Amino acid sequence: MPAETRATYHHGALREELISASVSLIEAEGIGAVSLRRVAREAGVSPGAPYHHFADRAALFAAVIVRGSALLESELRQARAQATSGVEALGAFVRTYVRFAREHPGYVHLMLRPELSHPDRHPDAAHAGEGSIDLLTAAVVDCQREGTAPPGDPMPAVGLVWALAVGIVTLWLDGPLQERCVDVGTTPEVLTAQITALLTGLMSGSAGRA
Amino acid sequence: MPAETRATYHHGALREELISASVSLIEAEGIGAVSLRRVAREAGVSPGAPYHHFADRAALFAAVIVRGSALLESELRQARAQATSGVEALGAFVRTYVRFAREHPGYVHLMLRPELSHPDRHPDAAHAGEGSIDLLTAAVVDCQREGTAPPGDPMPAVGLVWALAVGIVTLWLDGPLQERCVDVGTTPEVLTAQITALLTGLMSGSAGRA
DNA sequence: CTCAGATTCTGAACACCGTATAGATGGGGG
DNA sequence: CCCCCATCTATACGGTGTTCAGAATCTGAG
Structure with a gap:
């Protein structure tokens, strides 16, 4: 279930992980570094994946x-x-x-x-x-x-x-x-x-x- | 000297107008609408022009x-x-x-x-x-x-x-x-x-x- | 007035962004 | 078991920040 080049094709808990990744990214690099693509990359998914949840x-x-x-x-x-x-x-x-x-x-x-x-x-x-x-x-x-x-x-x-x-x-x-x-x-x-x-x-x- | 498809090639007071245009744009359409290109467009100038002043x-x-x-x-x-x-x-x-x-x-x-x-x-x-x-x-x-x-x-x-x-x-x-x-x-x-x-x-x- | 040099602007280019779409993948109900 | 459909990938489009070569203009020295 975690990120890091997952094994399964389906993520399993992408919605929650996108939320967590957003928070972590803001805390690590500031609000200016936050973009949808970057958050998706951080969660190990393609840029279009978040649109199935948001x-x-x-x-x-x-x-x-x-x-x-x-x-x-x-x-x-x-x-x-x-x-x-x-x-x-x-x-x-x-x-x-x-x-x-x-x-x-x-x-x-x-x-x-x-x-x-x-x-x-x-x-x-x-x-x-x-x-x-x-x-x-x-x-x-x-x-x-x-x-x-x-x-x-x-x-x-x-x-x-x-x-x-x-x-x-x-x-x-x-x-x-x-x-x-x-x-x-x-x-x-x-x-x-x-x-x-x-x-x-x-x-x-x-x-x-x- | 004003914007609106100016006559002269040189703007004359671009620096000040970019500042004013930023403020006006925020007040008109909110902070989310503010981009360098948009501000430049508002001032009637190409996207690269602001870089001679900022x-x-x-x-x-x-x-x-x-x-x-x-x-x-x-x-x-x-x-x-x-x-x-x-x-x-x-x-x-x-x-x-x-x-x-x-x-x-x-x-x-x-x-x-x-x-x-x-x-x-x-x-x-x-x-x-x-x-x-x-x-x-x-x-x-x-x-x-x-x-x-x-x-x-x-x-x-x-x-x-x-x-x-x-x-x-x-x-x-x-x-x-x-x-x-x-x-x-x-x-x-x-x-x-x-x-x-x-x-x-x-x-x-x-x-x-x- | 002339003309060279510095300043200002244009237009095209690059990578990245948000977003849309078509197709690949695989888990769950008949 | 197999088909359906939710999920994910790949790709594409326009917009954004930024850079750069070159065109246009202003400046001032002769």
Whole structure:
């Protein structure tokens, strides 16, 4: 079943291996090195083979995103289960996302480049992250129950925490945050305090509607 | 001097027009539609012509980034001049960045995709954003003088504000923030409160070193 | 004004890319 | 057992980044 000049004519698990090969290739040589032909070559098949499993290149990348989002969501769910309060869960989410991006940069690089997966044509990729957003929303609602987030529409707070995580991850993957700043992923109590402060800011401002 | 089947054999200002055409093309058809040949065609010139002004495709995109960063920096400088405190300046920075991304998405899309400009091979693009970071750092130092940011290394606070801005802009350009959340760019007092709260969190935590 | 040299652009070429198609291969149901 | 059909190969087409020889034009020195 593995690659490496396989013996059988049929691959057996080409679809899954194309997804894995994409992730590995991004992590080894960067997103700029990823092409359908290259991924196929890496899996030991001809350039046309992927088209029996994916409609086009964007569909392959959409499948990578679906897999990565499921992985991330399960880690986020685990992080929330270990948290003892909504605010703690939010801090854990950001830390978990940053750690996930460091451990699986291939998935995250693709998640952050929607032009490669054409979410408008591949709705499964567009909706892949919704489970994670639901978790985030639930944690914000917990905060509202605990009085640590303003009542009303939780979406502004969700968007802000989400943006903070995406920003940290982006700057991390691109390099500048690694070079200039402290490793935010390994200082949980500081980050939790920052998330708390963020929600406090949301509370003190006239948020909820704007 | 304009494009559109020019009369003269020599273009006259091809370098600048290639940069502008890149930005326009991104804004009109998205980053996926941008290729060197297409940009050259848009400027009314043969595929080989750009190579007399740029070493390769990445060099053209690096020049776009340099121009966009200068534009952004001047707007950030203006925002800081109008602020009456360090914290207010930080809020103004984030709002200005978000507004800039909405008004000039072509520049920002390229700034957020370093694999297209190869910053390692084109150091001018790598250092293009440093002026803006210096402004951000100066504002954080102002906060430290005002007692609204913790003393010591300002970089953790700089990184956090920077990440927040990048995250909001990324989610905005990619769509999800537009669909789900409130327009954070038009609610200055709320955002300022959030930045204040962020710095308060940095202060209360054991920040500065980690 | 003339004309040589440097600069800018064209057009053809190369390898690689995404994608489509026709045909070879072989595993699974009658 | 054998035929069907999903899977894979081989090949082809247009588009892309890049190179290069040569044509067109600008420049400035005489």
